[in-house]
Amino acid sequence: MKKKVMSTMTAATVALSVLSTPFIPYSTPVVAAAEQAPVYKTRAEIPDQYKWKLEHIYADKAAWDADVKKVEKMANDFAKHQGKIAGSAAALKRVLDDYVALMRLNDKVYVYANMSLDVNSSNSALQELADGADKLNTLVSEKTAWLAPEVVAIPDGKMKSYLGSKELAEYKLFLNDIIRTKPYSLPKEQEELLAQSSPLASSPENIYSMLAKDVKFPKIKDETGKEVQLTRSNFVSYLESKDRRVRKDAFEAYYRTMAGFQDSFAQVFAAKMKADNFYAKARKYDSALEASLIPNNIPTKVYDELIATVNKNLPLMHRYMELKKKMLGVDELHMYDIYVPIVKSDDKYYSIEEGQKMVLEGLKIMGDDYVKVLDEGFKGGWVDVYSTDDKRTGAYQWGSYDTHPYVLLNHQGTLDDVFTIAHEMGHAMQSYYTNKKQPYISSNYPTFTAEVASTMNETLLFKSMYAKAKTKEEKLFLLNHYLENFRSTLFRQTQFAEFERVIHEKEQAGESLNAEALKKIYLDINKKYYGDTMISDEEIAMEWARIPHFMNYRYYVYQYSTSFAASQALAKKILDEGQPAVDQIKKNFLEAGSSQPPIEVLKAAGVDMSTAKPIEDAMKIFEETLTEMEKLVNEK
Template sequence: MIKPMIVLLTSAAILLSPFNQASAYKGTEINYESREEIPSRFKWKLHEIYPTKSAWAADVKKAEALAVQFKETYQGSLGQSASQIKKAMDAYTKLLRIEEKAYVYINLELSTNESNHDLQALSNRADTMAAAIAEKTAWFSPELGKIPGSQMEKYLNEPDLQLYKNFLADIIRTKPHTLSKEQEELLAKISPLSGTAANVYTMLSKDVRFPKIKDEKGKEVQLTRVNYSTYMESKNRKVRKAAYEAYYRTLTKFQDSFAAVMSAQVKSHNISADVRKYKSSVEAALTPNEIPAAVYDQLISSVHKGLPQMHRYMELKKKMLRVNDLHMYDMYTPIVDSNNKYIPFEEAKKMVIEGLKPLGKEYETLLNKSFSHNWVDVYSTEDKRTGAFQWGAYDTHPYVLLNYQGTKNDVSTLAHELGHAMHSYYSKKAQPYINSGNATFTAEVASTLNENLLWESEYKKAKTKKEKVFLLNQRLEDFRTTLFRQAQFAEFERSIHELEAKGGSLNAESLKKIYGDINKKYYGSLVAADNEIPMEWARIPHLYDYNFYVYQYATSFAASSALAKQVLDEGQPAVKRLKEKFLMAGGSSDPISILKDAGVDMSTSKPIEQSLQVFSETLDELEKLLNE
């Protein structure tokens, strides 16, 4: 079913976790104090969506009026004929396209200036619009669901409804979890409350102020959410330890507030699952996207089998860092010296375009267009949303938000988000609106595929042992922070939902205990159990913003690894298959089938097991190089 405000966000990567979060090298060459200082070529041109706020407000009112008209015209008439359903579907999609465009526009505006009170008010107005439309259309699915199965099956074979066949089949599939018209309308009325936890978390995070620490030169510097990742990569162990302890000890002062927000989010998920008669909140989150809940459990159990290799990597990391005790604040510092000079954005563009050449000339042309037509908002300012994401409406081109600081990670982030953008572009070009949304399960495949190809390109060009060791370590870190770490987050998310569902209390102490135990399982006894790490759950926005999202980073990483290998091994046939069966597929089928057609069967544990094998082989290769 189309739910624009959710579907659009599925291709966002607002938190790339600490493994890809925007960070800055010391001596960054470009640093803008305000948005006005940034040259226009590095900023979105959102006036291309709406030339004025008045034009935007007119569409908001139009969408609300169409919702009222939709209810008055079609409620109670859907069982009459296939042609009547088609008219209703046409009106419904027209309404949603306008709503989507308006909602996306104002939130893109806000993301680059989050402290602007006028934009905050307009974003709230968009939320009000969305809630009103949800209320006015809440009757739609229940009424379609009341049409007898035999009659609906007949309708689905009518030529008039072929465009909407998937949508209507979805109604039949989720019918056991669809409530009465009155119940759906009530849930729609209170739907704005579902975003409360995420909003409170965002504001709470912005209100947290971290202390100053001393950098590598002994200079006192302000620790922030953005530069924290930089100091965690520092070669100076005292600096990264100071940043780590200052960050988490500060979060601990707010632990009860973060726990209350987390508890509220989990309760809302469990209540929704219960009301809609799902067996669990995991099933409730995955079923709408046609992902079997077993896929979630299968990921975690498969990764558990690979933990001995992870512990082996920790042993190597400890040896390479030459430390007596390995701590969590040692995780992000490179095990070998690297050329950490600032990478200008123009150079980053060239690196990404070169790395993605295996995807063909057309893909390369689109990449160049994304740069020349202001699809990418590049540099960070104080009021800009942290991290990176891609978003857009059906009637706009994709928009990519970065907080570019000139690091190697930032280059990978650029490739990642452009993967989302190209996926969105191809899907919208090939599919009608109703089938254009990419499910979250497939969305992260396109992005991590690009990261895979970029790495392969860089490794192929590496000439020295030092370069190769650095890149192999980077590759191992990709596995650690994507496959292992996101599975770890997923296990934590499942555990806290299960605890709450059983009547357990999600307070700060219980959350820390669960997170600390899981972290120890993943990193092993070789890594010190620092007192600070159990608070890391307070730093993961996706646990507050979304509902069982993070597991898809891990599954997507496995799928994209397999697809990248096919592209590099087979060449044009694999590229053609990737484009036609995956990038252009949108929501024309269920995610498992789409990936299977593209060449990866995620209904089995095989892709996860193959990824773990690649991890082990990469570790072998690194050890071999180090012993030469």
Template sequence: MIKKIILAVVAAVLVMTVCIPFDALAVSYASRGEIPDRYKWNLRDIYPNKAAWERDLQTVEREARQFQSKYQGKLASSPQLLLQALNDYSNLMRKNDKAYVYAKLAFDVNMANDTLQQQLDQAEKVNVALAERTSWLVPEIVAIPESEMKKILGMNEFAQYKFFIEDLLRTKSHTLSKEMEQLLAKLSPVSETSENVYAMLSKDVTLPKIMDENGKEVQLNPANFIRFMESKNRTVRKAAFQAYYYTLDHFRDTFAQTLVGEVKANDFYANARHYPSALEASLTANNIPVKVYDQLIQTVNRNLPLLHRYLELKKRVLGVKELHMYDIYTPTEENENRHIPYDQAKEMVLAGLKPWGEEYLKVLAEGFQNGWIDVYSTPDKRTGAYQWGAYDTHPYVLLNYQGTRNDVSTIAHELGHAMQSYFTNKKQPYISSGYPIFTAEVASTLNETLLFKSMYANAKTKQEKMSLLSQYLEHFRTTLFRQTQFAEFEKLIHEKEAAGEPLTADSLKSLYLELNKKYYGNGTVSDAEIAMEWARIPHFYKGFYVYQYATSFAASTALARQMLTEGEPAVQRIRHSLLEAGNSAAPLDVLKAAGVDMSTSKPIEQAIQVFAETLDEWERLLNEK
């Protein structure tokens, strides 16, 4: 039950800053040793040294064997034995989580280090062995007779395990025999092969050098790609766009087989557990009705004309005859592409998140000061951004900070995850401390919205307002519309695989290009290179993950409005019902208690209405003399 809440960010551009030329202050490090300690996370807070980590790992191995021999085949003998087993299980998993997190975090910031790779391999082997030695647990629990289970769930001693057990019973029909569950546990490393190969392939693919705005030859890489796509120099961003996707296309068959392997694995597990589809298997596991996924795609598709209208306006503002895909990220204001020093970014985030109150800000400040965050990129560091940690650690945040406004928003986003982990772990017992992505992305995108609202409320000039509005519109494009496009692509490729249709590099490219044309409309040129964009999206290896960015953004738009209009009552309600809830209730129930009902399409429609209102305001300012 490793809580792999590696929450990659869909960053949005949400903030204003001083006008410092980007290249003047951009921070770049060739190796980890060059980075000052204050910009690196402190893993000594988890273990003081490797020896302490090894002792815990050995303890997990030993206690896993003891757990199996002590409890397997005996859980139905008495409620007291079941309770003892659940307590021991929680303690065992807590220790394993901590050991695994330590190894993974250490590796992610230095992926070329063979010793750290071996350390991670060791942790993963223990994790797999633990999964095998506990694979019988769920089948035994759900096999307890219904009359006996009803008595157990009514006992006060089982209060902390009540929802956990009820959630297991909810999917009882998809729980297999002990032997089959053990077999699937043994297969888990195989099912992760596609994701692992994709990660290594993405790291090993060398992108070409391009000429920057100053005519200097620079190395293109995944960390700086979006920065070049935001360049005001169209030649630079076109070169970056073509170089990136041309290189990916050179490896198209390998990327395709890697993605197809992931799809096949998802379909296999769905079939093994008697689900009608991989989509239903994924959503049911998180207690989300499939209609939530479908109504997102349907609602966004109905409102694509609004996205097309936005893109037409952007084309007008940029002054280009044709809007190409390499123009999409281009800021519309002259002062947008500026470097923001990290220490300034911290202050901007703290100011933007003031509505959360003093305690929230105090914990944020502690995180900034005490080794929670790994800030800068190096060639051997994992790309992107995420928040992770274990129940017995403080949260950890990985960044690859480049100094853009997107990066400032990324900080707010990932700290939204970190604060949810912090308050959940403080409030919930271990067994209900892991929260699903469906609610996690609400906490993170809520912070992004608060950051925007704060900056817009303090904007003093028309230029500032236009800049912020255009950034907020981009947030909608990248989070609500783009992630729904990804979700639709993911659904379609799984349906094609399940139907026996061949998935090849050419068919994936064709399908993705047609979707891109639909989402971006006739007014935007869907350049041929964009057909390979699916090879740049690691989230396709997380199994129907991306739709939650869109649904969460819709929910957080509503909750942010409640916080800013209702004040303290809404803050306390959202903190208690969302940040502290963990996995103590179904995700839709958690959000409903916080103030938004995601069982209907209403929040999606409301978010799109906010997009339309923002678009109207932006167009009004554009038309002002």
């Protein structure tokens, strides 16, 4: 994932410097390698070549402290522009220049503090550093909150002339993004009232987080018969067990426990839907879907076409379930059988050096410059490789405009870890090229395009590895890995997106979202997506309560599906056309940032997400891959 600096500026808020961590859409199976990665108890034990070099940002804390003071002064001084931005294009440019300088430095300060903590979270001094960065970020947001409403208040005719001036050419799209929300802007007093009510809107998310944390799961017996504690974090690992009894026990124990709190979860969910719909209605949007997509310059038909197209192609998903059932050799396929590998796991250990070499080899098709920069990143302090007890889990790419990209890994040596390297370095390369080409104001590419380069890299790596695979077992393993990416991203995230749309619409129509209603809606959609081959066990009806994204964000997960489809189209274009396609994608996509609306960025790269074609094309790739796997399975 790309842990990113949000660059959304609307009539209600200016938030270039508000940081967020996107929800990880699905769990990557953790498969133990035959040989184990090095184990380090403390960060000091890790050799320097396996740690990212944050000293490339600040040599020491004194240098960081100096910039903190600069940001504080710049934030407090920014008020001098209030009430003066509409006088001329030159006046507006001065304000925006100062705004950019403030946000740019604040990003650097924030990123350094939080990345320092992410690799050493038990360090009290670093906790204090990150807390100081958070407080500074809040100050910056408060001191710049007046800017968007004043931009919106500039008369249309005057703003039109400003946008046509050379002075504001760099800020044209940025200003247009604010102006586009003008029909949904409110008078100052109402804006202030909505702003004051925002803590109430976040209450469902906070309550959900505490409720989910307070749910205690029972013990189950593992493969050896030993009693083990079931938790939220180890649940999926037990669903991956080769022992079906363990999978079933974990599945039933987890969801039946959740069902014991179903009314509380339902009340929190209903409150979140009410809040989303209230704020949409207050701003005169027709729906919460519009309120989510229009500010990001995404037509709502993109959302609708995604769901409709995936629904049309669900027979392919059902066919994949039939193959799963056959390969598992079971009389009935249950929801607790989804995560268990249907092909013997590749338990080979891949060192970080070997993994990086495989990624460089797999991405040679991207050209010499791309591979050269990638290699420089591996050797130049971009990547933090190994785990310690107090290091943040998972993987991400981050950085600021004035730093090179940074990638956090927790490398264990599995093949999935190799694909993670390709994924995160896809983010890193997009950030590298964008920051090199774009000014700060248009450098932070939006969420809609953020997962395209990363998943494109994974696909190119898969294609390279598959072309070299020699045995039937190797081919089956890689094909299944690829098909699982489709299932868990294109299908599963669209399933979530459909559920999210339905429950928002039902609340808007005044229907009750009690626990039984939510369970029925979710179970019906689940049955539709997995088909008759799958037994949609009644326990799965509670899965909605396990997905934090429904509470933490609004209409977000669909972008994982659209990004995945776009990445398949771009990877195919590269594989079919070679260097001309690479040049087009590099120039019009990797270097584009937010210089154009996201739909236009992708269109210039060669994929039109305003139509259903990329989704249809991705389904054709899924079908071809599925057919190839079925053929190999049936070979004698």
